[in-house]
Amino acid sequence: MVQEYVSPVRVHKYPFEMVMAAYERRFPSCPQIPVVLECVITEDSWTADDSTRYTTRRCQLNVDAPYLLKKMIGVDYVYFIQKNHLDLKSRVLEIEATNETFSARVGVVEKCRYYVHPENPEWTCFEQSALLDVKNFFGLESTVEKIAMKQYSANIAKGKELIESFMDEVLADGVRDLKPWEAGQHARNRELRRVVSRGTEPLSPLAAPDSQRHSQPDQYTLDSEYIKRYLGELTPMQESRLLQLRKWIADLQKGKVPSDKTLLRFLRARDFNVEKAREMLSQSLLWRKKHQVDRLLSEYETPEVVKQYFPGGWHHHDKDGRPLYVLRLGQMDVKGLLKSIGEDGLLKLTLHVCEEGLKLLEEATRSSEHAVQAWSLLVDLDGLNMRHLWRPGVRALLRIIQIVEANYPETMGRVLIVRAPRVFPILWTIVSTFIDENTRSKFLFYGGKDYLQPGGLLDYIPKDLIPDFLGGPCKSFVHEGGLVPKSLYVSGAFTERDGDPLSEDSIYRSVSLAKGQVHEVVVSNRDPQSVLTWDFDVLRHDIAFTVLHTHLDLPPPDESATGGAAQSVVAASWREGSHFRRAEPTLLCHDGESIQGSHVMTECGNYVLQWRCELLDTSHRAAQLMYFYETLDSHQYK
Structure with missing residues (x-):
């Protein structure tokens, strides 16, 4: 079990020599890092010109491990060997620490490096990295790894604070300006040697830097202040994972590397598992x-x-400075848009919105004092009904969701759903299974008019930016939507995919009806509160549609007639009110209309979907319709 940890560059805004003087104050022990009990120098030497020092220490550490574990392995302390190479001429300090205790079972190699900032010679950079190889540890490999990670994180978090604290002591002692080492300047060099001769920085188990020895930072390092300002607060482990992914992608791409924000989004989407x-x-x-x-x-x-x-567009920002996108989904004519621009056209529109969102995130981060990592989405469902559950449209929506989830993960910070009607749970049941669990947790729902009450939108959107169509004072330029005129439909823009279970060819049935003929579907219901849904298009002439209910047994519809049309399963002798009732009023549907609807089946028994031809002129060709129906269990409709 091998683990590698890499930390971003920490920048101390002091010259290299002053930083060396500050961390010397941490020896031989440091109360701020109680895990390090004592560091004893075993070897120490300087070159003749006082430019280079080689030091070896044996450090005693009190590892923060459970008492029982210490008793099981028979030790209270562990020892590390620390080798340091201080080059005042090149202004570089390199430290390497390896464990002496249990070295045959656990391998720890820690490296850290101080060097002059490549763009500002008055600043000093600090890098850390570590390699942990738990080979065999009495069956406690996982526990040892967790302890090491915890110790590593704790000490990295303290590192920069300690240097700044000891720098205050150095300045209080009157040390203000230590000149760099110079050839031939013996007196100055001896004074510099005296200041930095007490030792080098102690390391805890897993405190860590890059193993390459050079004076410039490599392409895989990041400054910690940059991370905090532009990427947000990250734990040491998260920082390490970010640097690892950055290096791997650079090696893979051999060219342009995605932005650090992009890398971080994909890491978050996979719970910081670098491989995934x-x-x-x-x-x-x-x-x-x-x-x-x-x-x-x-x-x-x-x-x-x-x-x-x-009916969608960008609308200012929320209270967290996130770009806010508004979608009036209840006013969207999904079928009309698909018939006009096709599924690929709707996808391209969605991707363009996502790309705009990434650009707005960059702008929001630059203009604010903190990292803005995601945008917010406000969805108005006023007007949502069963026409939005047109199956080819749902299929197109699911495809778009899958593509967006795969390529724009963790870009959605919050989703505010307002004015959700009773039909919404049906759509949510279908769609939610395709949305990542982490994204689903960001959804907030408001039914009725409670979205403007305490705990509603005002918690997330400034009052003066609430859109006017939601009762706020802010003029919205988001289009109201509405039905797309059929004159804008483009022939061939939207075609069904062969073999797709949601395509019209596979789930929609076509029926021809002569005058007076009916086509019926009998749905037997044993689940009160389940929902019967339907979607049909009248392709020719006028057709009357209704839904009936009876507790009596019904014969199966006779579908032997041409096109599936037959006589009604409701006996001619039955009387409405006695033998059956109308669950839905009769609706006269005209040529070219598309009808969607639903009915909550509150009772058990048989429900009948009935279409009846209303042709007045028998010389006309038969009426024609194409339909689909579905039953949703009660537990899906809450």
Whole structure:
């Protein structure tokens, strides 16, 4: 079990020589790091010109391990051998520490390095890294690793604070300016040697830096202050994972490396598992290249139908400074948009919004005092009904969700759902299983008008930015949506996929009806509160539609007639109110109409979906419809 830990660069805004004087104050022990009990010098030598010092120490550490574990392994303390190389001429200090205790069972190699900042000679950089190899430890390998990680994290967090604290002591003693080592300046060099001759920085189990010995930082390091300002607060382990992924992707790409924010998003999506994040990111980079996604912002031209009928757009920021996107989903004509621009067109629109979001995140971070890592989404469901559950449209939505989840993970900070109608749980049941669990946890739901009450939108959006269509004072430029005129439909824009279980070819049935004929579907219900849903298109002439209910047994519909049309299963002798009732009023549907609806089946018994031809002129061709129905269990509809 081998683990590698890498930390970002810490920058001390003092010259190298002053930093050396500060950390000398930490020897031979440091109360701020109680794990280090004592460090004894076993070897110490300087070169003749006082430019280089070689020091070896044996450090006694009181590892923060459970008492029982210490008794099981028979030790109270562990020892590390620390070798230090201080080069005042090159202004570099390198430290390497290895464990002496249990070295045959556990291998720990720690390295750290102080060097002059490559862009500012008055600043000093500090890097850390460590390698932990738990070979065999009495069956306690996992426990040892956890203890090491905990100790590593704790001491990295303290490192910069300690230097700053001891620097205050150095300055209080009147040491203000230590000149760098110079050839031939014997008196100055001896004074510099005297100041830095007490020792070098002690290391705890897992305190850590890059093993390469050079005076410039390599391409895989990041400054800790940069991380805090532009990426947000990360734990030492998270910082380490970020640096590892950065290096791996750079080796893989052999060219342009994605931004650190992008790397961090994929790490978060995979719970900071570097291997899984690298696999996910690699697939996404290939996808972006294949579909030329990097060119979307500069080349995408918004279709005219989207400009007029797509009810979504960016709307200022929320209280956390996140860009806010508003989508009036209840006003969206999904079928009309798909018939106009197709599924790929709707996908391209979504990807363009995502790319805009990434750009807005960069702008928000630059203009604020903290990292803005995700945007917020406000979804208004007013007007949502069963027409939004048109199955090809749902299928297109699921495909888009899967692509966005795979390529834009952790970009959604919060999703505010307002004015959710009773039909919404049906859509949510279908869609939610395709949304990552972590993303689902960011959804907040508000039904009715409670979204403007305490605990509602005002907790997340400034009062003066609540959109006007939600009762706020802020003018919204998000389009109201509405039905897309059929004149804007484009022939062939939306076609079903062969073999797709959600395609019209596989789940929609076509039926022809002559005058007076009916087509019926009998649904036997034994689950009160389950939901019967339907979706049908009238392709020719007018058709009357209704839903009936009876507790009596019904014969199965006779589908031997042409097109599935037959006589009604409801006997001619039955009387409405006595033998059956209308669960839904009769609806006259005209040529070209698309109808979606649902009914909560509050009673057991038989429900009948009935379509009846209303042709007045027998010379006309038969009426035609295409339909689909589905039953949703009661536990799905809450």
